[in-house]
Amino acid sequence: MENSSIEEAARIIKADPYAKYLNIEFILIEKGHAISRMPLDRRHLNFMGLVHGGAIFSIADATFGAAANSDGYKAMAIHVSIDYLSPPGDTPYLEAEVREDARAGRGGHYRMEVRTSDGQLVAVCNGWAYHTSRPLGE
Amino acid sequence: MENSSIEEAARIIKADPYAKYLNIEFILIEKGHAISRMPLDRRHLNFMGLVHGGAIFSIADATFGAAANSDGYKAMAIHVSIDYLSPPGDTPYLEAEVREDARAGRGGHYRMEVRTSDGQLVAVCNGWAYHTSRPLGE
Amino acid sequence: MENSSIEEAARIIKADPYAKYLNIEFILIEKGHAISRMPLDRRHLNFMGLVHGGAIFSIADATFGAAANSDGYKAMAIHVSIDYLSPPGDTPYLEAEVREDARAGRGGHYRMEVRTSDGQLVAVCNGWAYHTSRPLGE
Amino acid sequence: MENSSIEEAARIIKADPYAKYLNIEFILIEKGHAISRMPLDRRHLNFMGLVHGGAIFSIADATFGAAANSDGYKAMAIHVSIDYLSPPGDTPYLEAEVREDARAGRGGHYRMEVRTSDGQLVAVCNGWAYHTSRPLGE
Numbered sequence: 236m237e238n239s240s241i242e243e244a245a246r247i248i249k250a251d252p253y254a255k256y257l258n259i260e261f262i263l264i265e266k267g268h269a270i271s272r273m274p275l276d277r278r279h280l281n282f283m284g285l286v287h288g289g290a291i292f293s294i295a296d297a298t299f300g301a302a303a304n305s306d307g308y309k310a311m312a313i314h315v316s317i318d319y320l321s322p323p324g325d326t327p328y329l330e331a332e333v334r335e336d337a338r339a340g341r342g343g344h345y346r347m348e349v350r351t352s353d354g355q356l357v358a359v360c361n362g363w364a365y366h367t368s369r370p371l372g373e
Numbered sequence: 374m375e376n377s378s379i380e381e382a383a384r385i386i387k388a389d390p391y392a393k394y395l396n397i398e399f400i401l402i403e404k405g406h407a408i409s410r411m412p413l414d415r416r417h418l419n420f421m422g423l424v425h426g427g428a429i430f431s432i433a434d435a436t437f438g439a440a441a442n443s444d445g446y447k448a449m450a451i452h453v454s455i456d457y458l459s460p461p462g463d464t465p466y467l468e469a470e471v472r473e474d475a476r477a478g479r480g481g482h483y484r485m486e487v488r489t490s491d492g493q494l495v496a497v498c499n500g501w502a503y504h505t506s507r508p509l510g511e
Numbered sequence: 512m513e514n515s516s517i518e519e520a521a522r523i524i525k526a527d528p529y530a531k532y533l534n535i536e537f538i539l540i541e542k543g544h545a546i547s548r549m550p551l552d553r554r555h556l557n558f559m560g561l562v563h564g565g566a567i568f569s570i571a572d573a574t575f576g577a578a579a580n581s582d583g584y585k586a587m588a589i590h591v592s593i594d595y596l597s598p599p600g601d602t603p604y605l606e607a608e609v610r611e612d613a614r615a616g617r618g619g620h621y622r623m624e625v626r627t628s629d630g631q632l633v634a635v636c637n638g639w640a641y642h643t644s645r646p647l648g649e
Numbered sequence: 650m651e652n653s654s655i656e657e658a659a660r661i662i663k664a665d666p667y668a669k670y671l672n673i674e675f676i677l678i679e680k681g682h683a684i685s686r687m688p689l690d691r692r693h694l695n696f697m698g699l700v701h702g703g704a705i706f707s708i709a710d711a712t713f714g715a716a717a718n719s720d721g722y723k724a725m726a727i728h729v730s731i732d733y734l735s736p737p738g739d740t741p742y743l744e745a746e747v748r749e750d751a752r753a754g755r756g757g758h759y760r761m762e763v764r765t766s767d768g769q770l771v772a773v774c775n776g777w778a779y780h781t782s783r784p785l786g787e
Contacts, residue, residue: 565707
C-alpha cells in the first residue's frame with residue numbers, strides 16, 4: 236500500500252461525525268494501528284458522576300474503526316467485547332490504542348486498550364472486523 | 374422494594390448527562406428491566422454514513438445501566454459484549470430493551486437487544502453488572 | 512442445497528473424535544441449526560464436583576460446529592463468548608441447541624443455549640464462524 | 650495467605666477429573682496465576698483433523714479455574730470469551746497461562762493465553778470469576 240492511500244483513508248476517517256461529536260481526536264492512523272484521545276467533560280459522565288461506559292466503549296470502537304479501515308477498504312465491526320478493569324477517576328482525557336493482531340480470511344482481530352492520561356488501564360476490548368474489497372471513498 | 378424507590382432511582386437515572394447528550398430517552402424503568410429510544414441524526418453517523426457502532430453500543434449500555442440500577446443500589450458494568458447482526462439502515466430511531474436474566478451472588482447478567490423502528494434486530498449484547506449495597510443517591 | 516449434501520455433512524460431523532470422547536451425541540443437524548446431548552458422568556466434573564465450565568462450553572462449541580458446517584462447506588470459529596447463568600445441578604445430561612441468526616459476508620453469527628434435562632438454562636453462548644468455500648470432504 | 654494454603658488449594662485443583670480426562674497437567678499454581686500443559690492426541694481433534702475449539706477453550710478454562718481458586722476460596726466463572734487467532738498446527742501440546750489483572754468487588758478479571766510448543770499464540774480469552782468466601786475444602 237502506498238502512503239497516499241493511507242493518507243486518503245485517514246482524511247476520510249477523521250471526518251467521522253460521531254467521533255467529532257464525542258470530542259475524539261485521531262492522533263495516529265497507520266496500517267492496522269491507530270491511537271486517539273478524548274478530552275473529557277461533563278457530557279461524558281453517567282448519573283453517578285463517572286465516565287459513562289458507553290463513552291469508554293465509543294473511543295475504543297472509533298479507534299478500532301480507524302485501524303480496521305486504514306488500508307483504504309471498508310471494514311465492518313461484527314463483534315466487540317469490553318472488560319472494564321478500573322474506573323478512570325479524574326483523568327482529563329482517555330487515550331485508546333488499537334492494533335490488528337490476527338487475520339482469518341476476511342476477518343481481522345483487534346485488541347483495544349483504553350487508558351487515562353497517567354497510562355492506567357481502564358478497559359480492554361477485543362473485536363472482529365469483516366474486511367470488504369470496497370474502497371472507502373465509494 | 375417499594376414503588377417510591379423505583380421512582381426515585383428512575384429520576385436519578387434519567388438525569389444521566391451522557392444519555393442526554395446522545396438523545397437517549399428512557400421510556401420504561403422497572404425492576405431489572407428497561408426500554409429506551411434514541412432518535413437518530415447526523416451526529417450518530419460514522420464516516421461511511423452508517424450509524425456508528427459506538428452509538429449502537431451506547432444506547433444498549435445506557436439502558437443496561439437503567440435496568441441494573443433500577444433497584445436503587447449502585448451497580449457497575451464489568452463486561453459487555455456486542456454482536457452487530459444487521460445494519461440499521463434509514464430508521465428514524467433505535468430502541469433498546471434490557472432484561473436481567475440471571476444472578477450469581479452480586480453479579481447480574483443482562484441481555485440487551487437494539488432494534489430499528491420497524492423492530493428489526495440490529496445488535497444483541499450480553500453484559501454483567503456488579504451490584505453493590507450503596508444506595509444510588511449517595 | 513440438496514438433502515444428500517446435508518446428510519453427507521452430518522455423517523462427517525458425527526465422526527468428530529473430540530465430541531465422541533466427551534460423549535456428545537448429535538441429535539439433529541440441519542441447515543444452520545443443530546441439537547446435541549451429552550450424558551454426564553464423573554469425567555465431566557471439576558474439583559468442586561460441579562460440571563466443568565470447559566465441558567459446558569464444549570457441547571455448545573461442538574454443536575456450533577455442526578450448525579456452521581451443515582451446508583457442507585468448511586467454517587471456522589473465530590470467536591465465542593459464554594455466560595454461565597446457573598449451575599446445572601444433578602442433571603443426567605446437558606442439551607445444546609444452536610441456530611445461525613445473522614450473516615455478514617462470510618461471517619455467520621450463532622446463538623447457543625445449553626440446558627439441563629429439565630430445560631433449565633445453564634449457559635448462553637454467542638459465536639462467529641467464518642464460512643469458507645472449501646467442501647467439507649476435502 | 651500462607652504457602653500452606655496455596656499448596657492445599659493446588660492439591661485440590663490438581664485432582665480435577667475433567668482436566669485429568671483431557672490430559673491437562675498443571676505446571677504452576679500461585680496466587681492469581683497458573684500455567685498448564687495439554688499433550689495432544691487424536692482425541693483432541695475435530696472432524697477436520699484440527700484441534701477442537703472446545704479443547705482449546707478447556708485448557709484455558711481449567712487454568713483460569715486454577716488461578717481463580719489459588720487463594721483457597723471457591724470462585725465461579727461467570728463469563729469467558731475466546732478469540733481464535735491462529736490454528737495450532739502440528740504442535741505436540743498446548744500451553745495455557747492465566748493471570749488475574751483486575752478486581753471489582755468480588756469480581757476478578759483474568760486474561761488467558763493459549764500457545765503452541767513453539768510459543769505461537771493460538772487463542773486469547775478474557776474471563777470474569779466471582780470470588781466467594783467459602784473455603785475450597787468444604
